[in-house]
Amino acid sequence: MDFDDIDYDATADMLYKLAGQVVAHLKSYLRDEDEVSNVLQYYQRPLAELVYAQMQEHYWESQSDYEVRVSKGFTTLRPNTFSAPAGEAARPFRAPVDDKQYIRGMLFTGFSRCLYPTQRFQSDSERRLAVLLEDEKAVLKWFKPAPGQFQIFYRYGRGEQAYEPDFVVETTTEKLMCEVKSSAEVDDPVVKAKAAAAATWCERASGHETANGGKPWSYLLIPHDALNGTVTLNGLGMHRTNTGARDAS
Numbered sequence: 001m002d003f004d005d006i007d008y009d010a011t012a013d014m015l016y017k018l019a020g021q022v023v024a025h026l027k028s029y030l031r032d033e034d035e036v037s038n039v040l041q042y043y044q045r046p047l048a049e050l051v052y053a054q055m056q057e058h059y060w061e062s063q064s065d066y067e068v069r070v071s072k073g074f075t076t077l078r079p080n081t082f083s084a085p086a087g088e089a090a091r092p093f094r095a096p097v098d099d100k101q102y103i104r105g106m107l108f109t110g111f112s113r114c115l116y117p118t119q120r121f122q123s124d125s126e127r128r129l130a131v132l133l134e135d136e137k138a139v140l141k142w143f144k145p146a147p148g149q150f151q152i153f154y155r156y157g158r159g160e161q162a163y164e165p166d167f168v169v170e171t172t173t174e175k176l177m178c179e180v181k182s183s184a185e186v187d188d189p190v191v192k193a194k195a196a197a198a199a200t201w202c203e204r205a206s207g208h209e210t211a212n213g214g215k216p217w218s219y220l221l222i223p224h225d226a227l228n229g230t231v232t233l234n235g236l237g238m239h240r241t242n243t244g245a246r247d248a249s
Helices: 008-027 033-042 044-057 100-105 124-135 189-211 233-239
Strands: 139-143 153-156 159-162 167-171 175-181 217-223
Touching: 008 033, 008 044, 033 044, 100 124, 124 139, 124 167, 124 175, 153 189, 175 189, 189 217, 217 233
Parallel strands: 175 217
Antiparallel strands: 139 167, 153 159, 167 175
């Protein structure tokens, strides 16, 4: 109760549970109740600080509001600088990768709709999405943003952090931000925090685009197993993330 950022009324059940765990731990190696009581009384402050420190490791805040700023003109693409091992040439992006665990260190080329001549992928699922984007007739252009290309911020834990989507795509009818994640990760709280921030960005950007004759934006959180070689871009639309309560992923 000495810590101002702990709401005792809201977290009373948790605090009783944590206090009970401390007592149970002491009982596991002390001889009797008197020894447990003596330790608790003598070390109550450091024990409370220890529990508080562990609580802080699991503390998080959700983003409650977003600042929207629209500036005139346009933003040029930031340069993407890649390094590769000596003697390692850029690979055709359509060629399957045998050693998928090393794909992050590989460079890929051969694109016709990508705004960069070479790209690096964090997983083979990203490479397969690139193949899909190159094959879809409705896709006009796509790219993987360089750090700092988009001003999207999410809050998880105590700090605000920048988020950069995996892919940005423009089709004949809309603009998309796409994130490819392992199916086991799509429900991760950090992934959801990023998705919520990006979906809100897309919602605000869509309002501005609509008012100025542009295309709407959407955010797609795509589980890796959805990229099965037969799916289309329209098929991936089921993974749109909305700013409302429904999580389409």
